Amino acid sequence: MPQDTLSIEDRLDRMEAVSAIRQLAYDYAYAVDMLDWELMEKLWVETDAPQPPPILDIHAIRKLPALFAEQGPSMLAVANHRIEFDGNDTASGTVYCLAFVDRGEFIEQAIVYVDDYRKIDGEWRFLKRNHLLLWGRETANPLQQAEANWPASQIGAGNAAKVLRAHA
Numbered sequence: 001m002p003q004d005t006l007s008i009e010d011r012l013d014r015m016e017a018v019s020a021i022r023q024l025a026y027d028y029a030y031a032v033d034m035l036d037w038e039l040m041e042k043l044w045v046e047t048d049a050p051q052p053p054p055i056l057d058i059h060a061i062r063k064l065p066a067l068f069a070e071q072g073p074s075m076l077a078v079a080n081h082r083i084e085f086d087g088n089d090t091a092s093g094t095v096y097c098l099a100f101v102d103r104g105e106f107i108e109q110a111i112v113y114v115d116d117y118r119k120i121d122g123e124w125r126f127l128k129r130n131h132l133l134l135w136g137r138e139t140a141n142p143l144q145q146a147e148a149n150w151p152a153s154q155i156g157a158g159n160a161a162k163v164l165r166a167h168a
Helices: 008-034 037-042 160-167
Strands: 074-085 090-103 105-120 123-139
Touching (some): 008 037, 008 123
Antiparallel strands (some): 074 090
């Protein structure tokens, strides 16, 4: 339904929905970075049948702890989140993500997620995410530099991942 045909109350509901759906993408990135699998599971709709890869759903998400067991620090940077509503309780969206991941080798990726969202019991969740890799490359691992010792030096490896995971 076009925005200009919505009542004020419906517009406020839509704004709240946009905010909640965007928070899903942020929470997904945070859960990956912090290896917070309890949070990750809360973001998804429970379904019966698993989706085929590269589509992520609750079934694929439950396999992530084993896949990420040896992962070092990561940073998923979420951008350009476009959302379209199919109804009051259904929506779809496209999310851009830059990923920087230490898996022994250091990987940089540009990812486009094509998402389906559902509102379940008053909360927006992912139904599925199609993980579309634009590019990925192995690069020199910046975490293997000498310590930055910030603020004295801006160059070198920092301690953010260690500190953040300890407080997650």
